[in-house]
Amino acid sequence: MIYGDHISDEDLALYAMRSLAPAETATVQQHLNTCGDCRGKLADILGDLSLVSLTVPQEPVPADARDRFMKRLRAESAAKPPEPIKPIRAPQEPTRSGNWFSGLGWAAAAAALLFAAYMGNTSHNLRQQLDSQRDQNAQLANQVSRSQQILDVLTSRTAKRVTLTEVKAAAQPTAHVIYEKDKGALIFVASDLRPVHADKTYELWLIPANGQAPIPAGLFRPDANGTASVVLPPLPTGVDAKAFGVTVEDAQGVTTPTLPIVMSGQ
Ligand SMILES: [Zn+2]
Numbered sequence: 001m002i003y004g005d006h007i008s009d010e011d012l013a014l015y016a017m018r019s020l021a022p023a024e025t026a027t028v029q030q031h032l033n034t035c036g037d038c039r040g041k042l043a044d045i046l047g048d049l050s051l052v053s054l055t056v057p058q059e060p061v062p063a064d065a066r067d068r069f070m071k072r073l074r075a076e077s078a079a080k081p082p083e084p085i086k087p088i089r090a091p092q093e094p095t096r097s098g099n100w101f102s103g104l105g106w107a108a109a110a111a112a113l114l115f116a117a118y119m120g121n122t123s124h125n126l127r128q129q130l131d132s133q134r135d136q137n138a139q140l141a142n143q144v145s146r147s148q149q150i151l152d153v154l155t156s157r158t159a160k161r162v163t164l165t166e167v168k169a170a171a172q173p174t175a176h177v178i179y180e181k182d183k184g185a186l187i188f189v190a191s192d193l194r195p196v197h198a199d200k201t202y203e204l205w206l207i208p209a210n211g212q213a214p215i216p217a218g219l220f221r222p223d224a225n226g227t228a229s230v231v232l233p234p235l236p237t238g239v240d241a242k243a244f245g246v247t248v249e250d251a252q253g254v255t256t257p258t259l260p261i262v263m264s265g266q
Pocket of ligand 1: 006038
């Protein structure tokens, strides 16, 4: 567990994945409370993925989400670890975000978009916070849980993947959706968006396959680079998606979409 004066990289990685036994977790936690070096190393291990979770709106996470994730993690640990997760746990592999997403096609590009937008200053801030406050550990644990959920969706083999393009005119604005129906989990990343008026917002819609009313799936506004994301918005589970659409709405958002649909994909 603790080698020499510090926790091994592998155990820190397992801790970050919440894959240690409770007793081991407690030991690591206790050490982290007193050791800035190991907190710093943990921050590196969490790295980019935590930054993603830090920079998106902190929506409430479904209560059973962690249990579902842990069940899957255990099942996959018992069987052969899947490719996308394997590099994280293999000790010889550096735990760097670049490897986490390799081979994931556009999901890597989506993650890169999020990282590029926020990496610079947030990374520094995260380290400072970690060094200065012990209770950051608890917050970090929450970020880990959220990061695991994001990773889970990004690497899912059953998730529906949809590319949305602008309905009319030159299809410059582009958005991608990964949607896991059974979990009601959705990640949306858009680029080259047109600016919206200050009192307006984009709103994402899930259009159910059963013909029922479109379900609001999050508000977003493009940043200066025209990028935006919606990560794990509150959605019901088990809804088959026929399509996804984007409308422009008043800033507070609406529950019924206002035509026209400016982006769509199915
Ligand atoms: Zn240490």
